[in-house]
Amino acid sequence: MSAFGDFVREVREALRAEDSRYSVRQVAGRIGVQPSYLSKVERGDVGPPSEATIVRLAEELGEDPDVMLALAGKVSSDLLEAIRKRPRLFADLIRELKDMPDRAVLRLVREVRDGDW
Amino acid sequence: MSAFGDFVREVREALRAEDSRYSVRQVAGRIGVQPSYLSKVERGDVGPPSEATIVRLAEELGEDPDVMLALAGKVSSDLLEAIRKRPRLFADLIRELKDMPDRAVLRLVREVRDGDW
DNA sequence: TATATCGTGTACTATATAGTATACACCCCA
DNA sequence: TGGGGTGTATACTATATAGTACACGATATA
Numbered sequence: 001m002s003a004f005g006d007f008v009r010e011v012r013e014a015l016r017a018e019d020s021r022y023s024v025r026q027v028a029g030r031i032g033v034q035p036s037y038l039s040k041v042e043r044g045d046v047g048p049p050s051e052a053t054i055v056r057l058a059e060e061l062g063e064d065p066d067v068m069l070a071l072a073g074k075v076s077s078d079l080l081e082a083i084r085k086r087p088r089l090f091a092d093l094i095r096e097l098k099d100m101p102d103r104a105v106l107r108l109v110r111e112v113r114d115g116d117w
Numbered sequence: 118m119s120a121f122g123d124f125v126r127e128v129r130e131a132l133r134a135e136d137s138r139y140s141v142r143q144v145a146g147r148i149g150v151q152p153s154y155l156s157k158v159e160r161g162d163v164g165p166p167s168e169a170t171i172v173r174l175a176e177e178l179g180e181d182p183d184v185m186l187a188l189a190g191k192v193s194s195d196l197l198e199a200i201r202k203r204p205r206l207f208a209d210l211i212r213e214l215k216d217m218p219d220r221a222v223l224r225l226v227r228e229v230r231d232g233d234w
Numbered sequence: 235t236a237t238a239t240c241g242t243g244t245a246c247t248a249t250a251t252a253g254t255a256t257a258c259a260c261c262c263c264a
Numbered sequence: 265t266g267g268g269g270t271g272t273a274t275a276c277t278a279t280a281t282a283g284t285a286c287a288c289g290a291t292a293t294a
Contacts, residue, residue, distance in 0.1 A: 024241060034284060039242055050282060070204035079200065079208060080192050082215035087187035089222045090211065091196060096229045097210075098199035105206045108225065112213045141271060151254060156272055167252060 002044025004071040009042040011061045031056040048072035119161025121188040126159040128178045148173040165189035 016022035028038040033053060040046045048054065054072055058065040069076055083090040097105050133139035145155040150170060157163045165171065171189055175182040186193055200207040214222050 023239080025239075033282095034286095035240090036242060036244095036285085037283060043242090045242095046283085047281070053282085064205065066204040066208040070201040073201065075192075075197050075200050075204075076208065078215075079211045082211050083192050083196065084187040084190065085215075086219065086222070087183040087192075088181065089219060089226070090214075091183040091193065093214075093222065093226050093229070094196050094199050094207065096226060097207075098195075098202075100229075102203065102206060105203070105210065108229070109206070109210045109213060112210070112217075112225070140269080142269075150252095152270090153255085153272065153274095154253060160272090162272095163253085164251070170252085 002048075004048045004068070004073075005042045005044040007068070007071050008057065008061070011063060012042070015061065027057075027060055031060050048074070051077060119165075121165045121185070121190075122159045122161040124185070124188050125155075125174065125178070128180060129159070132178065144174075144177055148177050165191070168194060 012022050012024070012027060024039050024042070025035040028035040031038075031053065033049070037046070037049075041049060049057070049072070051069065051074055054068050054074070055065045058068045066076055083094075097108070129139050129141070129144060141156050141159070142152040145152040148155075148170065150166070154163070154166075158166060166174070166189070168186065168191060171185050171191070172182045175185045183193055200211075214225070
């Protein structure tokens with residue numbers, strides 16, 4: 001039971017149904033790891049890859065890197081850096097929002113993006 | 118040059134000026150590590166301790182755990198968990214906010230906390 | 235029917251993480 | 265002057281991380 005591995009396998013197989021270049025071997029080749037390693041990752045035989053490898057894999061599969069990192073139990077290092085630079089500010093914000101419904105957070109994101117302030 | 122180690126040493130020495138129980142040995146004893154290890158941490162001779170040890174140290178020194186974790190290049194695991202649960206939402210929010218001035222983020226925190234929405 | 239490709243099993247590795255355990259020389263003071 | 269407390273040097277360790285390298289039998293292809 002590996003959420004990350006299962007997801008990768010599912011997406012890759014789906015792509016493969018349309019395009020034979022999405023075999024374990026070829027995908028592994030393009031993202032720069034051994035086929036045996038990707039195979040083990042997909043079957044949850046080993047822990048998830050490093051951030052860099054996950055990002056390459058996400059690009060290759062056309063999936064969202066942040067979502068794939070989350071499935072691997074990780075958080076993108078650029079987000080970590082932002083939090084580390086202003087820990088009090090971001091820690092408070094995230095703890096305040098963590099139990100709020102999606103729509104509240106989403107509203108906030110839009111509010112900030114649309115810059116009406 | 119270890120930001121984390123320098124900070125710990127400075128805070129501990131300051132406490133020690135008022136209270137002799139803040140020696141390397143005694144603090145190490147209370148947070149459950151070897152004195153030699155705390156000494157090496159303070160001098161940046163080794164990498165920063167684990168999250169759990171940093172939190173105990175922060176409590177012992179009366180400092181903010183999030184700030185001390187940040188000095189150690191880490192982010193509290195409860196924040197990571199919140200982000201991993203809703204990666205798209207939080208990734209967008211943090212990237213939107215990371216280049217904003219403190220006062221903008223602060224305003225947002227207050228806005229959410231005071232719940233006027 | 236040869237050969238190219240496929241997924242996977244096995245064995246190994248280098249580096250990082252997060253420390254422990256012991257011993258030492260120095261200083262204080264009673 | 266000797267016992268307790270101080271900081272630190274040295275050596276070692278267990279576990280995790282993030283893979284590589286190679287070989288094998290099955291399958292598909294031409």
